[in-house]
Amino acid sequence: MTKPPYGLLEEEKVFKDPVHRYIHVRDELIWELIGTKEFQRLRRIRQLGTTYVTFHGAEHTRFNHSLGVYEITKRILEVFKGRPGWDEKDRLLALSAALLHDVGHGPFSHSFEKVFDTDHEEWTREIVLGDTEVNKVLSHVSPTFPKEVADVIEKTSPNKLVTSMISSQIDADRMDYLQRDAYYTGVSYGHFDMERILRVMRPTEDQVVIKQSGMHAVEDYIMSRYQMYWQVYFHPVTRSAEVILTKILKRAKELSDQGYDFKQKPNHFYSFFDGKGSLEDYLRLDEAITMYYFQIWQDEEDRILSDLCVRFLNRHLFKYVEFNPNLRMNDWPILQDLFRQADLNPDYYLVIDSSSDLPYDFYRPGEEEERLPIHLVMPNGKLRELSRESDVVEAISGKKRTDHKLYFPLDCLEDEREHKEVKQKIRDILNV
Structure with a gap:
């Protein structure tokens, strides 16, 4: 006998959450997706990678965050219900995409991707469309439903409104991670009035827009994001751990x-x-497995691998100095050569790391990447781009900030039992 399509659970399921207080699940579909092994794997993937070495409370997971994005999306839909521009038939599509948007993340996501040239968004697509428990659950809605969900997550869906709820400059994803990451790192920067923003969100055919009366809450949100990137996400100590990893x-x-x-x-x-x-290999990887190998590799005969693992596990991190490669082009080859003379492989012990962020921008003709702007609904019903109304947002709009650091093992340079003169030259150039 064919199982009927998903409906509502007999009894609502509730997750206690430190950020949103409660996360409510009434749909059988969402409950089934949460129970899949691919989604449960996210319990073993940290949300903030190596940030825990800087902010010791940052042990929360992609599982926590994904539930939070689902909950915020559910609350947005409660605001949209019955309003012009919203079609209730898209409800399960929005909730499923919100829940699964990060299901393809791997251990220490961005470091893993950098080394092995993979992309978590591609893995997400494979999980949603491949031979997985997630795909079987989604396929029970309809044969085309997995593709519809994947397209929303990939931002290729013709349903631009649902896509903007999950991925835009003011979306459920950002609203959750800013608050959640602020909570677990113990900082105050990521807090903003989300309830106010949710109340003034409105659906249009192409995107979520904001009532003009909610502009100041959006300003606060954008500034919170700006501060979180520079005070938490791009913290130089966290980046040192990521360099070593x-x-x-x-x-x-x-x-x-x-x-x-x-x-x-x-x-x-x-x-x-x-x-x-x-995909099978990828799903077997999580951070527990990765850390197991790091523990074992501490005892490897290869001196570099052993040393790096000891440093990472025991937080003996690289030191850093400001170093803009564009301004110090002549110093770079000299430093590389001196490191080789000091018996320190510059490929592993001399690393330039650059971080940059664009806190808010809008589409500018001729640029490669189109950024969907935040639009305000004015009292007369017309739309106006946010920075045209907000002096605060205009001041930072389109301004990309970049930070360059040079990472190296200062302890090795201070050990003068060997290569004393060379190490002194290095310290002189780096001014340490």
């Missing part, structure tokens, strides 16, 4: 390519070392 994975791959005989063979990584990782 990236170099561990790079070294392990390089050794594997050279036929190195690991004491503990990294079976979970071999297919990615070869650039042939399958």
